Amino acid sequence: MKIRAAVLYQMGLERPYHESNPLLIEDVELKNPQAGEILVKIHAAGLCHSDLSVIDGNRPRQVPMVLGHEAAGEVVELGPGVTDLLIGDHVVFSFVPICGHCMPCMTARPALCENGVAANNKGVLLGGGIRIQNNKQHEIHHHMGVSGFAEYAVVSRKSVVRITPELPYDIAALFGCAVMTGVGAVINTAKLMLGQTVLITGLGGVGFSALLGAIAGGASKIIVADINNQKLAKAMELGAHEAINLSDENALEKIRDITNGGVDIGLEFAGVVQALEFTYNATARGGKTITAGLPHPSKTMQLVPVKLVAEERTLQGSYLGSCIPSRDIPAYIALYQSGRLPVDKLMTHKLTLNDINLGFERLAKGEAIRQIITF
Incomplete structure (x- = not known):
């Protein structure tokens, strides 16, 4: 045809x-x-x-x-x-x-x-x-x-x-894609627990979906980070608690001050290595950094192994939101229909x-x- x-x-x-x-x-x-x-x-x-x-x-x-x-x-x-x-x-x-x-x-x-x-x-x-x-x-x-x-x-x-x-x-x-990847990264990959603090870096469709997922999942404080002030304002309207512009030279210190040392879970969706490094450095000791960003395959990031070990940090990728689509897509749709997503x-x-x-x-x-x- x-x-x-x-x-x-x-x-x-x-x-x-x-x-x-x-x-x-x-x-x-x-x-x-x-x-x-x-x-x-x-x-x-x-x-x-x-x-x-x-x-x-x-x-x-x-x-x-x-x-x-x-x-x-x-x-x-x-x-x-x-x-x-x-x-x-x-x-x-x-x-x-x-x-x-x-x-x-x-x-x-x-x-x-x-x-x-x-x-x-x-x-x-x-x-x-x-x-x-x-x-x-x-x-x-x-x-x-x-x-x-x-x-x-x-x-x-x-x-x-x-x-x-x-x-x-x-x-x-x-x-x-947007909902399955963003919400799944929060719920399935990061395994958000009630009361944890969350940083979301990169506010595209996936990042905003992660924001809604973190709200539905019971995060106690949600910080969003981007270079676009309009998107930061939109995130605040949707329920984010703090907004940080990544162009601010004190952005990292602000997050650490807000959270008394760093967030429990950092999620990166910008697809830029610098954004991933920022998110990793903004997590607390024992924290998790989850990335679903897709930079060019030639790009690499620097990592200090002793910090990874001594602070028991986790750096993990998330693809398809670690979802089982036949299970999670209907579940997320039900959350939407109930007004919670x-x-x-x-x-x-x-x-x-x-x-x-x-x-x-x-x-x-x-x-x-x-x-x-x-x-």
Whole structure:
């Protein structure tokens, strides 16, 4: 079938993106779903920094590629062997397809699914295939097994979670990355306990989701840090207790003064090494530093091992929010529906597919939290 999609042919084009147009809106051919796959009509897709990191070359991927990994839609066709979904089911995508039988999957760590990560790195579906071609019959790779910046997507059944049809698609899309990653980093990776103090560095969609997760999880004091004063003000409106501008030369001392030595949990989502180092240094003795940021693979950070040991610090990565998507996405949606996780407040713009390059320029300038493309 012919569909419209946003295709990336070249990474690292110069900004502004609404002039260089790294994503080309094209008519492409989408093949039928094969065994274990489904066809989904995309209704909403979010613009995430992980997509931007592919566009600017900080997160190199196979090109050409249809980007987009945070999306929600409706099942319209089932491939052979798919028996646990129905036509018309509403689904949210998980950007790691979960095979269910590798060692990480069998030990309740599906975010590290070996087969899913291997497929994502190759730009193919979980079963190894590519289902998209351009008008020259050249294959176009899949982004994170999703490729949500398109009218339709063929994906592995293992890439979706069925959700309640009561949830609007534009809100549902947020749960596929921003909410799952941010809330999961607080609850699953950091294992926040009631009364602990939290620092959140980097206020994008994931950072704001972590803020809402820390509030819902019972943190006693939540400090947010960023270089954007408007985002800091927004975080205070949403329930943060203190806001620190990272450009302040006394920022670290302020956090230590506020918390009598440092926070219990520091979470970094900026994807910048200096932000991670700042967050690590702002944690207390015995504290945890959790990062879900994705700087360029060549970037490194300095660490003093004796401090790590003598102060019993923890430095840990968080991918997919350490979530089990089939468990956590419905749970987080239930929290939203009960009013305890107001993720709808993170949406700042709604776009059409034709506006996508303008949206990514806005994201690169720090002028948006979550922008949603609706179809």
